[in-house]
Amino acid sequence: MDYTVSNPLLVPLDNPLLICFSHLRWDFVFQRPQHLMTRAAADYTVVFFEEPVFETVPSPLLRRKAVAPGLEVTTPILPHLVSGIEVDRAIAILLENLVAGIEHDHLVTWYYTPMALKFTTALHEDVCVYDCMDELSAFKNAPPELTRLEEQLFSKADVVFTGGMSLYESKRTRHHSVYAFPSSIDTAHFHQARRPQADPADQQTIAHPRVGFFGVIDERFDIDLMARTVAAMPTVQFVTIGPVVKIDPATLPAGPNIHWLGAKRYAELPRYMAGWDVGWMPFALNDATRYISPTKTPEFLAGGLPVVSTAIVDVVQTYGRRGLVEIADTGSMPAALSTALCKGCSETARVDAFLSEMSWDSTWSAMQDLLKSAKVLRLPKFSRMVDHV
Numbered sequence: 001m002d003y004t005v006s007n008p009l010l011v012p013l014d015n016p017l018l019i020c021f022s023h024l025r026w027d028f029v030f031q032r033p034q035h036l037m038t039r040a041a042a043d044y045t046v047v048f049f050e051e052p053v054f055e056t057v058p059s060p061l062l063r064r065k066a067v068a069p070g071l072e073v074t075t076p077i078l079p080h081l082v083s084g085i086e087v088d089r090a091i092a093i094l095l096e097n098l099v100a101g102i103e104h105d106h107l108v109t110w111y112y113t114p115m116a117l118k119f120t121t122a123l124h125e126d127v128c129v130y131d132c133m134d135e136l137s138a139f140k141n142a143p144p145e146l147t148r149l150e151e152q153l154f155s156k157a158d159v160v161f162t163g164g165m166s167l168y169e170s171k172r173t174r175h176h177s178v179y180a181f182p183s184s185i186d187t188a189h190f191h192q193a194r195r196p197q198a199d200p201a202d203q204q205t206i207a208h209p210r211v212g213f214f215g216v217i218d219e220r221f222d223i224d225l226m227a228r229t230v231a232a233m234p235t236v237q238f239v240t241i242g243p244v245v246k247i248d249p250a251t252l253p254a255g256p257n258i259h260w261l262g263a264k265r266y267a268e269l270p271r272y273m274a275g276w277d278v279g280w281m282p283f284a285l286n287d288a289t290r291y292i293s294p295t296k297t298p299e300f301l302a303g304g305l306p307v308v309s310t311a312i313v314d315v316v317q318t319y320g321r322r323g324l325v326e327i328a329d330t331g332s333m334p335a336a337l338s339t340a341l342c343k344g345c346s347e348t349a350r351v352d353a354f355l356s357e358m359s360w361d362s363t364w365s366a367m368q369d370l371l372k373s374a375k376v377l378r379l380p381k382f383s384r385m386v387d388h389v
Contacts, residue, residue: 017104018044019095019123021116023136025050026073029216029243030266031295032133032163032183033112039364041070045102049116052076052091060090062098074098092119099123108371114149117156127374128156132171133163138287140219140246158374161367164293164314179370182314184363185298187355192270193303199275200268202261206237209341212276212305214241214269215296217252222284222310225330227253229282232334236341241272273303278340281309282333293318297325298358301351306340308333324351 018040022033026048033048040046048071053063055077063075076091099107109125111117112133130153137146154160160178162168168180198204215221217240230238234257243263244252252260264272273279279300283289293314300307307325309315310333319325324347328336345351 015104016044016106016108017047017099017102018108018110019047019049019099020110021049021113021120023051023113023115026067029263032131034266035184035186035360036131036364036367037071037110038068039360040368041068043368044070044108045104046071047098047102048073049095050075052078052087054078054080054082056080060094062094088118092122095119096122111153111157114146114153115143117149117152127158127371129159129161129371129374130154130157130175131161131163132167135167135170135288135291138290140288159370164291165317166291166293166313170291177374181363181367182318183293183295183298184358184360185295185302185355186360187302187358189266190270190273190299190302191304193273193305195274197271197274200271203239203259203272203275206239206259206275208237209235209277210237210239210275211278211280211337211341212239212241212273213280213282213296214264214272215294217242217244218246218288219286220283220289220292221247222282223247223251223253225282225284225310225333226258228330229333229337230255230258233257233337236337239272239276241269269299270303273300273305276305277344278337279303279305279307280337281307281312281315283310283312285310285312298355301325302355304345304348306343306345306347308336308340322350322354323347324354 020033020037024033026034037046037048050073053075057077057079059079061077063077064072066072076094078087078090082090107123107125108127108129109120109123110129110131112131113136136142154175157175158177160171160175161181162171162178164182165180168178172178230253237257237259239259239261241261241264281294281296289312292312294312297307297315297319301324308328309325311327311329315325316327320327326336326340
């Protein structure tokens with residue numbers, strides 16, 4: 001009699017399904033969730049499940065949109081004037097029907113927000129992932145129940161990923177299987193910025209030298225630092241790209257050498273960067289930035305820009321100590337930017353050598369291996385770190 005037990009890792013799954021619950025909308029800013037879920041779609045049917053939108057509709061419905069092969073964005077559309085409990089129940093029913101209607105033999109739930117636990121209790125996943133990319137409880141307007149729900153998610157998850165080393169240190173004792181995956185890079189995409197090319201139309205009339213920033217402009221952006229710096233450097237032009245959220249746009253500094261160009265598509269960023277002389281990251285040093293690992297750090301470097309940043313812990317430890325990014329405070333920022341403008345990108349070889357060890361492809365591959373292990377093991381795992389820095 002044959003008692004051989006086959007290795008489950010070697011049995012291919014015909015229809016694996018991954019549902020990603022995100023607090024960030026797919027079309028907002030292309031960042032960690034989009035990079036990873038686009039790559040996940042090569043291995044899974046991926047549903048990127050957004051937070052609800054309230055419209056004048058007679059009953060709850062799902063708006064579904066294919067955005068890439070194997071990947072769709074799904075948004076609950078709910079009537080106005082429904083209570084919180086009714087919202088959660090309506091989304092739960094829509095979600096259950098959605099999952100039931102997608103043929104699959106394996107289900108992965110992937111959480112970016114613990115708030116999704118309010119409507120996912122009926123799901124029976126094979127693997128649960130918490131990809132903790134930010135300390136959301138420290139952000140402006142964080143829901144009061146977020147901390148409690150995160151504790152529940154730690155209990156539910158099979159594996160936890162963190163978006164940086166500071167987050168890893170903060171979370172590693174709260175779960176038995178925590179892995180650090182700091183911000184990575186699509187090097188080929190941002191290498192396009194190193195080629196001489198024509199400026200986009202809204203940047204053509206801006207004089208040089210230019211200092212540039214792209215990203216979300218919210219409570220993490222140091223408005224006062226920007227105001228003082230641009231006033232101290234009147235001959236330098238400051239170009240800022242990105243959506244303004246959670247803060248009043250009227251509070252943003254204005255002046256002849258400040259240029260707010262609004263949100264741009266991910267595909268457009270290298271063309272704007274090609275016309276900049278320095279990339280800077282004027283982040284405030286507050287609770288909301290204590291654990292961030294800005295994706296734009298390697299993106300600026302891949303684009304061939306010298307980079308100046310405030311003293312964000314992960315930036316200092318990963319890039320500043322290696323001499324790849326200049327760290328400055330409020331008083332030294334103008335001098336640091338002036339030095340970077342004069343020096344240019346003189347560390348290209350060292351930058352490229354460092355970035356060669358990073359890619360979103362390798363990040364996803366390592367995560368995928370851990371998902372397979374989590375499915376088979378689902379029992380005591382040891383806490384460890386995947387060091388990508």
